Amino acid sequence: MRKRRLTQLQDPQERYRNLYMAILDNILEQIPRRFSNLESMLFLELVNPGKFDDMRQAFPEEAFQSVLKSYGHHFDSGRVRSELQVLYSDQDFQSNRGKLCDYLVFLKDMELDSAMPQLYKLFSLVATIGATSAGVERSFSCLKRLKSYTRNTMGQGRLSSLALLAIERTLVKSLEKTPSWYDRVTEHFLEKERRAEFTYK
Known part of the structure; x- marks a missing residue:
C-alpha cells in the first residue's frame, strides 16, 4: 500500500x-x-461620456453616493451634484465628447476649472486612477533595461532622470522640432561648475 x-x-x-x-x-x-472593492469604484461612471444621455434622464444616485463614500471629504456634495447635472445637459459638453483628458483640456481652455471646481476635481481624480497596471509594468521593464549589471554603480538621481527620458520618449522626440530647447539644456548644463581642484595643499 x-x-x-x-x-x-x-x-x-x-x-x-x-x-x-x-x-x-x-x-x-x-x-x-x-474584485471585492469594485462597488467603491462605481463613481467612475459619473464621467463616462457614453452614459451622459441616460444620466440626464435619471441622475446616477448610486455612483454619486460611491464618490461621496470614498472621497467625500474632498468634495462639496451639493456643488458636485449641480455641476454634474450641468455636464449631462449642456450642449457644449455634449459636442466635446471624447476621452477623459479632452474634457480636462476643455475645462482648462475655457477657464471653467475655476467656475466648476468640483467637476474639474472629479475629472482629475478619475484621470489619476489607472485602469490597468500596464504603465507601471512598462516603467519597471524600462528600468531593467537602464540599470543593467554593468551600470550597477549608477546613482538614484541619474537613474530617475534616464528613466523619465526613456518613459517620456515621445515627448522628447517632439522636442527635437524646437532647437531652442537644446540651447536651454546646454546652457543649464554649462551653468554648473564641473572642474575639481586636485592640487595638494
Whole structure:
C-alpha cells in the first residue's frame, strides 16, 4: 500500500494534475478578494461620456453616493451634484465628447476649472486612477533595461532622470522640432561648475 502511494506520487502526470488543481484553487480563492472593492469604484461612471444621455434622464444616485463614500471629504456634495447635472445637459459638453483628458483640456481652455471646481476635481481624480497596471509594468521593464549589471554603480538621481527620458520618449522626440530647447539644456548644463581642484595643499 505504501509502495503504491510512493509510485503514484512519483508519477509525473499525477504530480502535474495535483499542481494544476492547487493553482486553480488558488485562483478561485483570489478572484473574489481581488474584485471585492469594485462597488467603491462605481463613481467612475459619473464621467463616462457614453452614459451622459441616460444620466440626464435619471441622475446616477448610486455612483454619486460611491464618490461621496470614498472621497467625500474632498468634495462639496451639493456643488458636485449641480455641476454634474450641468455636464449631462449642456450642449457644449455634449459636442466635446471624447476621452477623459479632452474634457480636462476643455475645462482648462475655457477657464471653467475655476467656475466648476468640483467637476474639474472629479475629472482629475478619475484621470489619476489607472485602469490597468500596464504603465507601471512598462516603467519597471524600462528600468531593467537602464540599470543593467554593468551600470550597477549608477546613482538614484541619474537613474530617475534616464528613466523619465526613456518613459517620456515621445515627448522628447517632439522636442527635437524646437532647437531652442537644446540651447536651454546646454546652457543649464554649462551653468554648473564641473572642474575639481586636485592640487595638494
